[in-house]
Amino acid sequence: MAENEPLVRWLGGANVLISRLFIADAATNVGRAIRVVGRAAATTAFDGGRGFAGEAGCRLLAIVVVCLAMVGCEREAAYPSRPITLVCPWAAGGGTDRVSRQMAAHLETELGVPVNVINATGGKGVTGHSRGLDARPDGYTLSMITLELNMMHWSGLTRLTPDDCIPLMSVNEDYAALFVRGDAPWQTLPELEQAIREQPGRLKASGTASGGAWHLALAGWLLAANFQADDVVWVSSTGAGPSLQELLSGGLDMVCCSLPEAESLFRAGELRALGVMSPERVEGYEKIPTFVEQGTDWTLGGWRGLAFPLGTPEPRVERMTAAILRVVRGETAIRTAEGDSTFPDFMRAAGFNNEARGPDEFRRFMAENDEKFGRLLTSEAMRSVNVDRFSPMTFPNLLLALFGATLVSLGVQRWWQRRAAVAVADEAPRTSAAATTEGDLGSERLPSITIRGRDSFVLVVLAVSAYVMLVETVGFVLMVAGLLAGLMVWFRVRPWVALLIGLAAAVIVYQVFANVLRVPLPGGWLGW
Structure with missing residues (x-):
């Protein structure tokens, strides 16, 4: 035990150092890893040092453990350290899109990282607001929320309300x-x-x-x-x-x-x-x-304003709020054909009212508007505004019904084939019937749908559904690589070939969209 005391002391010093360098959660995880290695070293003695090159080997093992434990640790002061996505819930060319792109350009100057605008349209604003406010709350997804956030839930389009976001600042009315x-x-x-x-x-x-x-x-x-x-x-x-x-x-x-x-x-x-x-x-x-x-x-x-998803760490909220405040005050500038231009310069030139409200005032403003539109949209006189020919779930339900009908038709056809096979078997001579399998009987009369073919169809549909539901959480690269590799293995491609093709395809598509087209794809767990 005594021969390992230098290692234990070294591990303890490393724990203190990392606790000072990294945020609390990361320090806790690293500290736990160090203590585990320390206890293992103290109790096993590594076979007296012979099996692990003595104290030098113990130090090397500790360094490896510390390095692995620090993977993913970020200095809070380094935020942001990668591109930020700004979700615009309306189409390109409109007012919200123009304000979003100007804000993104100025935030790039202020924050020092790319800020990419995504036009997530559809669903009467539900798609964009949901994509932004339901994103991972890590400070790397920003939303340009609009007046519709005060209206959509009163119309029964979504559960989202102004209480489902962290308001940073309103920028326009x-x-x-x-x-x-x-x-x-x-x-x-x-x-x-x-x-x-x-x-x-x-x-x-x-x-x-x-x-x-x-x-x-x-x-x-x-x-x-x-x-x-x-x-x-x-x-x-x-x-x-x-x-x-x-x-x-x-x-x-x-x-x-x-x-x-x-x-x-x-x-x-x-x-x-x-x-x-x-x-x-x-x-x-x-x-x-x-x-x-x-x-x-x-x-x-x-009105238009910027917001984070609920749960975003407070230091990142404060950092982004301060950056937006500098932008709306005109303290940052970007170079244009006419020279340096600030955000207020653009707003005045385009005719936008540059109405800025801080977080608390913005929250109160949204609450007042929500109450106002609640009374208006639920009144008898305005009821016709909320009535659509199709409800928001009409087309998803239609797709689900078609999927169910397809499965039923496959089942009916399979049953009919079995029935035809039995009928042929009953009519055939007893000697030939004994030598004929169910799969062979009637195969020339009816097209055969194999069990594997049916399962392949279902698997592809499930893969697409899984992508739609999980890509925002898991991330584009991991999700696409996993699904492609899994499907190719199912279709009898060698596992290592399927994995290589899946990873290569996912990474190439991600790079093309993120770096060439500047259309960022969902980052998920690992940020890519």
Whole structure:
């Protein structure tokens, strides 16, 4: 025992050193590993030092254990140490996308790591908000949340509420406006209202998903003007950008969105703004009258802000909040064709209202909005806004039904083959029937679906389902490599070949998307 005292003392010193260098959780894990090795050294004596090259071997073993235990340890002060994902729940080209990309560019300068924007569209905002707020709470997934977070759960679209995130800062608040094409026959809001009155249900509008902020803005205007909420047909879309393009192509009669979202088309004369849903005229757009001025008492605006998933470590929340604050104050700049530009410079030039609220004020603001929209969206007058032709689970349920029907049809066909085989066996001569197997009988009359073929079909479907459900948690590379290798082994590829191909394919696809296309894929447990 005495001959191992130097080793035990060395291990104890290493434990103290690591405890000072690394965060508490990592130090605890490393310390435990060191103590385990120390006890093993003290109790076994390593065969008197002969079997393990004496004290030098003990020291080497301890170093190896410490190095292995430190794998994955990060200095908290080093955050961030890898690329950050900013999830935008709306389509490219819209206002939320533009604000997100500017914020990402400035955060890259402030944080010193890439900040990649992902447009996770669909589900009326549910897809993007869910992807961002349900992500791993490690500080590497940031969400650009919008007004829809105050609305979606009241419409029964999701369980997410403002309480399911850590609000960092609101960066923008804009009021809705109503646009028509520059060559449209309506010059003012009253003229458009008269056209709706003469032919209710003929005109079409868009700007976002059905039940989204701009849909609510338009429906609220119609109700305030004594129309029915469906007197203008709402066409669901993934954001203002696609809606404006559809308006110009003649597929829509009007678009409801914020002024900055239509800034370039409006300034170019391709669009006409009939009114803005603000209490007073908007700075920079003084020529556009408010709805109130034109006889309709209705106002509504949207907001955008940044948030982390619940459970994100407080030091990382504070670090990101401080970085965002510097950005919105204009303390960071990026180089553009016109020279250095700050985030407030972009917001002013694009016509966005640069409304910043800190974490506590932002939380209170969302709570107040949530209560307001809860009363509005559950009222009888607005019930039609929440009613869709298809529920959010219609298509997933349809796919599940098709999958079930496929399995049933395979089972029925298998049963029919067995029945046909038995019938053939009964009709055949007794001597030939004894020499004929069930698999051979009737094989020429009916196509055979083997058990392995059926199982292969089910396995592929399960693999795709597992990818969809687990990729955010496990990570793209691990998930794809594992699934590909497993499927190839099932299809009789040699295990080592399947593993190599699976790993190579997953890594290549990940690198192409993350580094070439700058579309980051889910990181999961290991960050890749």
